[in-house]
Amino acid sequence: MTTGKESVALVRSEVRRRSQVLGTQVISQANAARLGVVSEVWADLEARQVLVLGVLEKAFAGSPRFLELRQVTALGQDAILVPSDEVFEDLELEGLSRVVGSEVITEEGIRLGKVKDFEFNSVSGLITGLILSNLGLTFLPGFILSTYLLSADEIVSIGGDRLIVADGAETRLAQLTKGILETLGLGKPSWLVDTGSAPALPRAVDEPAVEENYEEVYDEEYEGEEEEYPEAEPEPQAEAAPPRRPEPAPAAEQPEWEQEYVKAEAPPSEPAPDSAPAAPSSPLDRDPWEENTGEPT
Structure with missing residues (x-):
């Protein structure tokens, strides 16, 4: 990728951004001719170094020519100066990257x-x-x-x-x-979207020492009270009453109209047989007073 030409030292060193270099015109110091504008910056990411500038003769037209950064004599804000138009070479860009978009x-x-x-x-x-x-x-x-x-x-x-x-x-x-x-x-920011700032959920205390300390304090505080108040004896429970047998439900009263209907439908009763003739009375059964009634004495 080298051209064999000696590199030219810049007037001064400064930090530049890719976005500031793009679109900057390239001018020859030999004849002040405008050679084109920078269209791309190529870097070797393994070496973390910018090596090549792509230059178009006309903005957004044609194919770029390649210029090594070491051939630049001045990299200013408004123009990039090179010794002559002979600095452009056909260079292999294999292994180089635009970096942007990575x-x-x-x-x-x-x-x-x-x-x-x-x-x-x-x-x-x-x-x-x-x-x-x-x-x-x-x-x-x-x-x-x-x-x-x-x-x-x-x-x-x-x-x-x-x-x-x-x-x-x-x-x-x-x-x-x-x-x-x-x-x-x-x-x-993408790295804050995953973590976020959500409130932490409550969790149980994992340290057993905290629970033991709490039990000791509780025992000391309530030990005296437990001695003053003895445990009450359980009260005897009443015997459960035997289960009561269910009573039969009272018979439903028959409506009045049904009673009348039953009477109307009932068959007529047979006449009672004639009573036997009365037996003649004996003299002993007669009342003497009844016999003498109406007779003179």
Whole structure:
């Protein structure tokens, strides 16, 4: 990837961001010709260093030409100066990364977000910090979605588009901006969504020493009272009465109209047989007074 040309020292060293370099025009010091604008920044994440700048002759048109960072003589806010137009070379970008969009996860498996931007030294190209947001979208400004700065020293390993950082890195983040979404409670940082601030649930005391101490205090406090008040003897319980036999229910009284109906339907009674003729009375049964009634004396 090297061109064999000697590197040119920059006028001064300063920390620049990728977003600040993109769109900056590249000018030749030899003839002051405008060579194009920076369209991309490529870095070696294993070495944590920016190596190549992609330059388009016209913004959003054509294919980019590649320029090594070490060929830059001045990396200013408004222009990037190079010795001449001969600094562009066909370079292999295998193993290099745009860095932006890479997901950042701690060794404990806590997601910190995605890389939205990064800071690097304008002379050495060493990456000093990663700027994270929940989505990692470069077109969303910081006043909409909160951004955080993570030191590049926290990087432990790199794999594809994913960065693994040290345990507890979420506690060492520096918040750069607070977005409107976070203010409204919608853009809460991803590492705080899982933990949250929910109140702790009550739990039983696991220390047996606390229970033993409580029992000792209770025994000392109520020991005297238990001696003054002896336990009462249980009162004799009354014998249970034998179960009572159920009484038969009284017969239902027959309605008056049914009684009349029964009388009407009843068959007529047979006449009683004639009584036998009276036997003649004996003289002894007669009343002498009845015989003499009406006769003169």
